[in-house]
Amino acid sequence: MAATGVRLDLDGRPIKPMTICMIGAGGFIGSHLCEKVLFETPHKILALDVYNDKIKHLLEPETQTWADRIQFHRINIKHDSRLEGLIKMADLTINLAAICTPADYNTRPLDTIYSNFIDALPVVKYCSENNKRLIHFSTCEVYGKTIGSFLPKDSPLRQDPSYYVLNENTSPCIFGSIEKQRWSYACAKQLIERLIYAEGAENGLEFTIVRPFNWIGPRMDFIPGIDGPSEGVPRVLACFSNNLLRRQPLKLVDGGQSQRTFVYIKDAIEAVLLMIENSARANGHIFNVGNPHNEVTVQQLAEMMTEVYSKVSGEPPLESPTIDVSSKEFYGEGYDDSDKRIPDMTIINRQLGWNPKTSLWDLLESTLTYQHRTYAEAVKQAISKPVAN
Ligand SMILES: NC(=O)c1ccc[n+]([C@@H]2O[C@H](COP(=O)([O-])OP(=O)(O)OC[C@H]3O[C@@H](n4cnc5c(N)ncnc54)[C@H](O)[C@@H]3O)[C@@H](O)[C@H]2O)c1
Ligand SMILES: O=c1ccn([C@@H]2O[C@H](COP(=O)(O)OP(=O)(O)O[C@H]3OC[C@](O)(CO)[C@H]3O)[C@@H](O)[C@H]2O)c(=O)[nH]1
Numbered sequence: 001m002a003a004t005g006v007r008l009d010l011d012g013r014p015i016k017p018m019t020i021c022m023i024g025a026g027g028f029i030g031s032h033l034c035e036k037v038l039f040e041t042p043h044k045i046l047a048l049d050v051y052n053d054k055i056k057h058l059l060e061p062e063t064q065t066w067a068d069r070i071q072f073h074r075i076n077i078k079h080d081s082r083l084e085g086l087i088k089m090a091d092l093t094i095n096l097a098a099i100c101t102p103a104d105y106n107t108r109p110l111d112t113i114y115s116n117f118i119d120a121l122p123v124v125k126y127c128s129e130n131n132k133r134l135i136h137f138s139t140c141e142v143y144g145k146t147i148g149s150f151l152p153k154d155s156p157l158r159q160d161p162s163y164y165v166l167n168e169n170t171s172p173c174i175f176g177s178i179e180k181q182r183w184s185y186a187c188a189k190q191l192i193e194r195l196i197y198a199e200g201a202e203n204g205l206e207f208t209i210v211r212p213f214n215w216i217g218p219r220m221d222f223i224p225g226i227d228g229p230s231e232g233v234p235r236v237l238a239c240f241s242n243n244l245l246r247r248q249p250l251k252l253v254d255g256g257q258s259q260r261t262f263v264y265i266k267d268a269i270e271a272v273l274l275m276i277e278n279s280a281r282a283n284g285h286i287f288n289v290g291n292p293h294n295e296v297t298v299q300q301l302a303e304m305m306t307e308v309y310s311k312v313s314g315e316p317p318l319e320s321p322t323i324d325v326s327s328k329e330f331y332g333e334g335y336d337d338s339d340k341r342i343p344d345m346t347i348i349n350r351q352l353g354w355n356p357k358t359s360l361w362d363l364l365e366s367t368l369t370y371q372h373r374t375y376a377e378a379v380k381q382a383i384s385k386p387v388a389n
Contacts, residue, residue, distance in 0.1 A: 007041065007277070010353065015277045017042040021086050023077060023123060024096030026051045028220045029137070029212070029265070033094070034058055036269045038066040041277075045070045046086050048077070049097070053227075054219050078119050087126045092276065094135045095123050101221065102182065103233035106334035109184040116188035124192070128199045133206040133283070135275055138193050140166065140213040140290065140341050141186040144174040149339040167344035168211070168286045181334035193286070200284060208275050208282040213290025213343045217265030217363065218370040226378050233331070236260075240302060241371045244309040245379040249323040253330050256299035256322070259340040263291035264363035267356040274352040281351045288343035291356035294363075295342060308364045313372050 007015045020037065024030050026049030034055050037043050052059060052072050059072050077083055077097055087093050099108070099115040120136070127134040148163035157163050165171075173190055175183040199205035221238035222228025223245065233239065243250045271289045275282040296304065299322065306321045327335040348354050 009278050010274070010281060011278075015041075017044070018091040018276075019044045019046065019089060020276070021046045021048065021090035021093040022096065023048045023093065024098065024137075025049050025072075026053070026055055027096055028054070028217075029215060029269075030096050031055050031058075031219050032217070032265050032269045033096075033272055034070065036273055037276075038069060041273070043069070043276075046090055047072045048075045048083075048086065050074060050076050077123065078114075083122060084126045084130075087123070087132055088130050090132065092133045092135065092279075093123060093127050094137075094272075094276075095120060096137045098137070100139070100185070101233070101235055102185075102335075103331055105183070105185040106181040107332055109181040109334075112184045113188045116185055117192050120192045121195070124196055124199055124205070127207075128203050128205040131204075131206075133208075133279060134196065135208045135210065135272070135282075136192070136196055138189045138209050138211050138286075139186065140211050140288065140343065141338060142173050142190045142193065142211065143171055143338070143341070144183065144186055145176070145338060146340050147172070147174070161342075164340050165292075165342050165344050166288065168288055168347055171344075176336040179334060180336040182331075182336040206279065206283045208284075209286040210272065210275070211286060211288050211343075212263075212268065213288060213341055214260050214262045215265050215268045215289070216262050217367050218374075220265075220367075223371075223375050223379070225382055226375055236298065236301070237367070240305050241309075241368065241375075244305065244313075244368070245371065245375055246383065247315070247318060249318060249320055250302040250306065251325045251330060252299055252302060252322050253325060254327045254337070255324055256302060257297055258337050259295055259297050260301070261290050261292055261295045261342055262301070262360055262363065263289070263294065263356050264358035264366075267291065267358050271348060271352065271354045274354055278352060285347060285351060287348045287351070288345065289348065289354075290341070290343035290345075291358075292342050292345060293356075294360040295340075296360065304360065305364055305368065308361065309368050309372070312365065312369045313376065 025047035031054035099112050105112050143166045146164040148158045196207050200207050216237045221234030223242050224232050240250045302322050306317045310317045
């Protein structure tokens with residue numbers, strides 16, 4: 001399945017096969033990126049992570065044609081002396097490793113800051129010192145809240161895109177107060193972005209920073225009590241999938257009025273591959289990667305997921321499919337939220353010609369089909385087990 005023949009970049013130049021050191025390769029995005037690289041390119045992957053469950057299918061069948069192009073290294077980058085050697089062996093490092101579930105930001109702020117800033121420091125340093133290219137995964141959360149959210153509710157300026165569309169070069173980063181520990185993640189991500197940018201400016205580090213806007217799809221996070229802790233709180237796609245699988249109402253935090261734009265993981269991975277293979281166009285840039293056309297409130301997302309799940313599972317929706325819950329009850333003290341996230345696509349369009357393709361309905365249909373096939377039976381069994389008293 002690996003690509004044969006000469007692959008050309010966007011400027012018509014042949015793409016040389018490369019070795020990629022992918023840190024966090026065993027996660028949601030990493031697993032899709034590994035598949036893309038192995039199935040469609042001749043590149044090699046040094047896959048680093050503490051877990052490999054989501055890429056087992058790529059590691060186990062040693063007879064597969066790609067088997068000699070992926071090597072898994074079980075490494076915690078917090079403390080492992082092999083890290084520099086692996087970065088040196090590669091042409092490009094992609095750093096995906098992070099704590100990136102909002103339920104952790106206010107309840108485990110130290111782990112969140114260490115993971116997103118301190119632990120990423122050696123990666124940046126080794127890339128810079130060894131003249132290796134770095135693609136670093138940041139987040140759309142660095143924008144925080146929109147300027148428009150501070151206007152009076154009835155202000156006509158709220159309809160003006162310049163008050164809410166998020167642009168890499170012109171939008172400010174607006175976080176809440178320090179006691180709102182939700183922002184520990186965004187702030188750590190912002191500081192590592194600034195450090196990478198400074199390494200580029202002062203020491204010539206070749207870098208690209210990716211700001212994902214709610215990428216969703218199969219293998220995202222976990223279903224509590226099935227392949228993750230019963231009390232764990234994953235991101236919204238997995239929370240709502242869990243509720244649907246268990247036939248429980250979907251919980252709308254503070255009424256579910258926050259807005260998000262969701263992009264299908266497979267569309268977003270196309271953008272990352274363009275960055276990997278077009279270094280001259282991607283180096284020195286920060287890219288928003290999202291789908292501005294897939295905007296919904298969280299309440300609308302819940303309604304759409306309920307309808308799609310009913311279609312793919314054949315089960316009728318609940319009579320009351322959603323329930324309101326306060327953010328304090330759901331996430332605890334110190335939670336806060338981004339009000340609205342629409343990515344400006346000008347820069348990624350100009351540099352890489354990338355556009356997302358998949359509608360929200362279509363991406364939910366394929367994702368919920370996957371969730372149903374993967375989890376419905378296990379959930380049924382878990383529910384039917386007698387509870388020990
Ligand atoms: N999915 C999204 O929509 C989204 C949005 C914004 C930002 N991001 C960023 O993209 C990156 C990947 O996100 P994801 O959704 O795939 O998350 P994920 O949690 O599925 O993947 C992260 C991976 O990093 C690994 N990891 C964490 N700490 C590590 C360490 N110390 N050593 C080795 N491995 C470690 C984890 O085991 C996990 O497999 C993160 O940096 C995240 O902040 C993702
Ligand atoms: O059961 C639930 C779970 C969540 N919500 C609300 O949904 C909104 C989105 O939540 P989520 O996808 O968990 O996370 P965020 O979009 O807020 O943050 C992520 O964005 C990118 C990333 O950096 C990495 O993925 C991460 O920080 C939110 O408003 C929740 O309150 C709900 O109503 N019910």
